[in-house]
Amino acid sequence: DIQMTQSPSSLSASIGDRVTITCRAGQTLSNYLNWYQQKPGKAPKLLIYGASSLQTGVPSRFSGSGSGTHFTLTISSLQTEDFATYYCQQSYSVPRTFGQGTKVEIK
Amino acid sequence: QVQLQESGPGLVKPSETLSLTCDVSDDSISSYYWSWVRQPAEKGLEWIGRVYSTGIINYNPSLKSRVTMSIDTSKNQVSLKLSSVTAADTAVYYCAREIVTAGRAFDYWGQGALVTVSS
Numbered sequence: 001d002i003q004m005t006q007s008p009s010s011l012s013a014s015i016g017d018r019v020t021i022t023c024r025a026g027q028t029l030s031n032y033l034n035w036y037q038q039k040p041g042k043a044p045k046l047l048i049y050g051a052s053s054l055q056t057g058v059p060s061r062f063s064g065s066g067s068g069t070h071f072t073l074t075i076s077s078l079q080t081e082d083f084a085t086y087y088c089q090q091s092y093s094v095p096r097t098f099g100q101g102t103k104v105e106i107k
Numbered sequence: 108q109v110q111l112q113e114s115g116p117g118l119v120k121p122s123e124t125l126s127l128t129c130d131v132s133d134d135s136i137s138s139y140y141w142s143w144v145r146q147p148a149e150k151g152l153e154w155i156g157r158v159y160s161t162g163i164i165n166y167n168p169s170l171k172s173r174v175t176m177s178i179d180t181s182k183n184q185v186s187l188k189l190s191s192v193t194a195a196d197t198a199v200y201y202c203a204r205e206i207v208t209a210g211r212a213f214d215y216w217g218q219g220a221l222v223t224v225s226s
Contacts, residue, residue, distance in 0.1 A: 001168070034212040043201055043219055044152065049210030087152055091211035095167040096142070096154040 002026050002090050006099035012107040019075040021102045023088035028068045032092035035064055035073045038101075039084045047086075048073065078104070109133050111202050111217035119196075119224050125189040127220055129202030134183065136160060140205035141178065141185040142213065145198040153198075157205060158185060192224045 003026035013019050023033065031051040036044035046055045048064035051071055061076040075082055083106055088099040115127035129141065142157040156166035158176040166174050175188040185202055200220050203213040 032211060034210055036213070043203075043216035044213070045216075046212050046214050049206070049212035049214075051210075053210060055212075055214070089152075089213070091205075094157070094165040095169075096157075098152040098154070100151050 001095055002029070002093060002097050004088055004090055004097050004099040006086075006088055006102050008102060009100065010103040010105060012105050013078050014107045015078055015080060017078045017107075019078050019082075019104060021073045021086055021088075021104075023066075023071045023073070023099050025069045025071075025090055025092075027092075029071075029090050029092040031067050032090060033064075033066065033071045034089045034091060035062075036087045036089065037082075037084045038087065044087060075104075109135055109204065109215050111204065111215055113200060113202055113217045113220035115220055115222070117221055117223060119192055119222060120226050121193055121224055122191055125187075125192050125196060125200075125222055125224070127187045127200055127202075127222070129185040129187075129217055131183040131185065131204075135204070136178065136183045136185070137180050139207060142203045142205055143176065143185075143187045144201045144203055144213070144216075145196075146201070146219075147195075147198040155187065155189075155200075194224050196222070197224045198222060 033051045035048040038044040052064045085101045085103045110132035112130045137160040140157045143155040173190045202217045204215040
């Protein structure tokens with residue numbers, strides 16, 4: 001199984017802040033890395049696929065980068081609706097695996 | 108846009124079999140992989156396995172001995188069975204569609220079905 005490690009596990013930020021979440025894989029993924037946002041009581045929502053492609057309908061303040069084993073999700077200017085938990089997920093091989101999540105909270 | 112709806116018993120006794128179905132709202136069922144993902148309360152996401160209309164099935168090795176997935180294209184339905192359940196299997200269970208190309212991401216998810224294992 002490919003181990004996915006996110007950092008930090010949680011962070012506090014203010015509206016308008018630039019936020020970066022890191023995801024590291026236990027082996028190379030090429031660009032088979034996806035990012036999801038999950039709000040309490042809701043299903044995860046796809047934000048970024050293929051490491052850097054923005055899913056249709058997702059605001060452009062979200063961006064993804066990286067390849068190989070090191071990836072980042074950036075929110076350029078944090079908005080109220082962005083307070084949630086974010087997960088990375090590798091789609092390079094089965095079993096599919098997720099990072100442990102990063103909870104973004106209001107400072 | 109496609110809609111996914113999980114259904115099944117919300118309460119299962121220990122040692123019994125958990126059974127869930129996922130109804131897919133359109134005919135895309137034959138063109139995508141369909142995965143089950145679970146999430147215990149306040150914890151992260153765990154991929155259980157996936158099924159494709161051609162009969163390709165992949166299971167998570169950690170659950171493989173207890174999991175059975177199937178697909179019924181005539182009913183636009185995907186099914187999950189998990190046997191010999193324990194309290195550790197208590198979770199919200201999601202079905203999700205996996206894009207075959209474009210990063211192979213999960214682009215649509217059901218709302219989730221809470222399953223509690225308790226006597």
